[in-house]
Amino acid sequence: MPLADLLGDTAQAAITYLDSARKRRVDAVATCAEIVRRLPERLPEQGEAPREVLHRMIDDFDDGLVTSTGGRFYGWVVGGSHPVAVAADWLTSAWDQLATMPDSSPAAAAAERVSLSWLLDLLGLPSSASAAFVTGAQMANFTGLAAARHAVLSAAGWDVERDGLFGAPRITVLAGRERHITIDGALRYLGLGSGCVTPVDVDDQGRVEPDAFASLLAQVDGPLIVCLGAGNVNTGAFDPFTELIPLARQRDAWVHIDGAFGLWAAASPMCRELTRGAELADSWAVDLHKWLNVPYDSAVVAVRDRQAHAAALGVVANYVASPGDDVVQFHLAPEFSRRARAFPAYATLRSLGRTGVAALVDRCCALAREAAALLDDIPGVTVCNDVVLNQVLVRFADPEATARILAAVRAGGEAFLTASAWQGQPVMRVAVSNWQTTSEDIARMAAAVRQAVQT
Ligand SMILES: Cc1ncc(COP(=O)(O)O)c(C=O)c1O
Numbered sequence: 137m138p139l140a141d142l143l144g145d146t147a148q149a150a151i152t153y154l155d156s157a158r159k160r161r162v163d164a165v166a167t168c169a170e171i172v173r174r175l176p177e178r179l180p181e182q183g184e185a186p187r188e189v190l191h192r193m194i195d196d197f198d199d200g201l202v203t204s205t206g207g208r209f210y211g212w213v214v215g216g217s218h219p220v221a222v223a224a225d226w227l228t229s230a231w232d233q234l235a236t237m238p239d240s241s242p243a244a245a246a247a248e249r250v251s252l253s254w255l256l257d258l259l260g261l262p263s264s265a266s267a268a269f270v271t272g273a274q275m276a277n278f279t280g281l282a283a284a285r286h287a288v289l290s291a292a293g294w295d296v297e298r299d300g301l302f303g304a305p306r307i308t309v310l311a312g313r314e315r316h317i318t319i320d321g322a323l324r325y326l327g328l329g330s331g332c333v334t335p336v337d338v339d340d341q342g343r344v345e346p347d348a349f350a351s352l353l354a355q356v357d358g359p360l361i362v363c364l365g366a367g368n369v370n371t372g373a374f375d376p377f378t379e380l381i382p383l384a385r386q387r388d389a390w391v392h393i394d395g396a397f398g399l400w401a402a403a404s405p406m407c408r409e410l411t412r413g414a415e416l417a418d419s420w421a422v423d424l425h426k427w428l429n430v431p432y433d434s435a436v437v438a439v440r441d442r443q444a445h446a447a448a449l450g451v452v453a454n455y456v457a458s459p460g461d462d463v464v465q466f467h468l469a470p471e472f473s474r475r476a477r478a479f480p481a482y483a484t485l486r487s488l489g490r491t492g493v494a495a496l497v498d499r500c501c502a503l504a505r506e507a508a509a510l511l512d513d514i515p516g517v518t519v520c521n522d523v524v525l526n527q528v529l530v531r532f533a534d535p536e537a538t539a540r541i542l543a544a545v546r547a548g549g550e551a552f553l554t555a556s557a558w559q560g561q562p563v564m565r566v567a568v569s570n571w572q573t574t575s576e577d578i579a580r581m582a583a584a585v586r587q588a589v590q591t
Pocket of ligand 1: 213271273274275369394396397423435
């Protein structure tokens with residue numbers, strides 16, 4: 137079976153799918169259980185021709201696909217892949233590089249080095265920081281907090297990499313009550329336990345209250361890590377970094393910022409003010425698969441203290457380079473063997489340029505404001521956050537209506553929205569983070585919500 141036929145066919149199927157994304161219904165038709173029933177229960181004894189397998193896959197899976205890559209998907213915070221990112225991702229698979237070290241792929245290492253340096257610049261982070269590609273903000277938070285754990289324990293005279301946590305000085309973590317759950321996950325993986333978090337009170341947008349923060353700072357002693365957020369997952373709000381970080385500094389705390397999607401605001405001259413002071417932190421997490429619109433899974437962690445970063449993550453083996461030999465990515469990320477995630481990031485950054493990334497962020501924010509205005513106009517619908525970024529939170533007159541309205545909109549196929557809870561009440565969330573979304577898409581979504589509210 138000629139390679140050109142297999143890959144050519146597959147490219148054609150991918151093009152057909154992506155071309156249809158504007159028109160397709162957004163939610164899937166088939167359920168997971170229905171699809172499983174179509175597939176062989178047991179691994180076939182004899183293999184099948186690759187082309188046949190691919191065609192069957194398309195038939196079997198197509199109606200179970202959620203068109204999250206299209207412009208009418210507003211669930212969670214899922215950016216649809218940019219065409220240049222998809223194309224570069226195809227090359228990444230075809231090239232199949234081991235991005236572990238420059239020796240295993242000079243090309244992947246070069247793409248990483250250049251795109252990481254572009255990203256630090258674009259996001260207003262120190263150019264001297266060390267940075268690495270990881271799979272998502274969960275692992276970026278994990279990696280930043282691993283460096284934090286190293287640094288605060290090392291300052292207390294404890295070598296956590298050698299001696300682990302048994303008998304170690306206790307670390308306190310201060311984080312807002314509305315922090316993302318992946319902060320707690322990272323703290324669990326690091327052996328600190330989510331119980332090490334002292335939650336800090338937040339305001340009505342989910343931002344850490346400086347007075348509450350200062351008063352807790354005065355009460356804790358010992359090694360301290362502070363976790364702040366750039367872009368609350370519900371409201372899009374930013375913690376007041378310029379007030380909080382200098383206070384944390386006085387206590388020699390390590391400050392980590394979860395900026396999974398919100399840190400992209402720094403790339404836009406119009407939104408940058410929201411991130412003011414973020415550059416004062418010690419480590420940062422940002423997703424590329426969200427607002428840079430590259431395919432899953434791609435994120436970056438950056439750490440101001442290169443030595444703490446490498447000390448926390450670096451490993452030594454007699455058959456690979458040692459920490460310090462070069463900028464070797466496996467000393468900075470949890471994975472050892474790694475996909476060359478930098479290629480799609482490099483291609484997307486180069487294709488959009490600085491102004492293109494800013495325009496993507498600005499367009500999504502403008503569309504979120506349009507969505508808020510249209511939704512707020514529907515009787516019985518209230519927008520309950522300040523729409524400062526790309527997130528819109530909507531409350532319905534009757535709290536029980538949220539699930540019914542979401543289900544009706546999804547069943548209609550016009551838009552895909554997800555539920556959340558805000559201040560103890562069920563809400564609907566609209567996240568705009570796709571390069572394709574247009575005003576017309578937003579109007580279709582709002583019309584679908586209006587219809588669901590009125591029936
Ligand atoms: C603020 C925030 N932090 C962390 C995450 C986790 O990101 P990922 O799913 O890429 O691990 C998300 C995902 O929505 C998020 O919004």
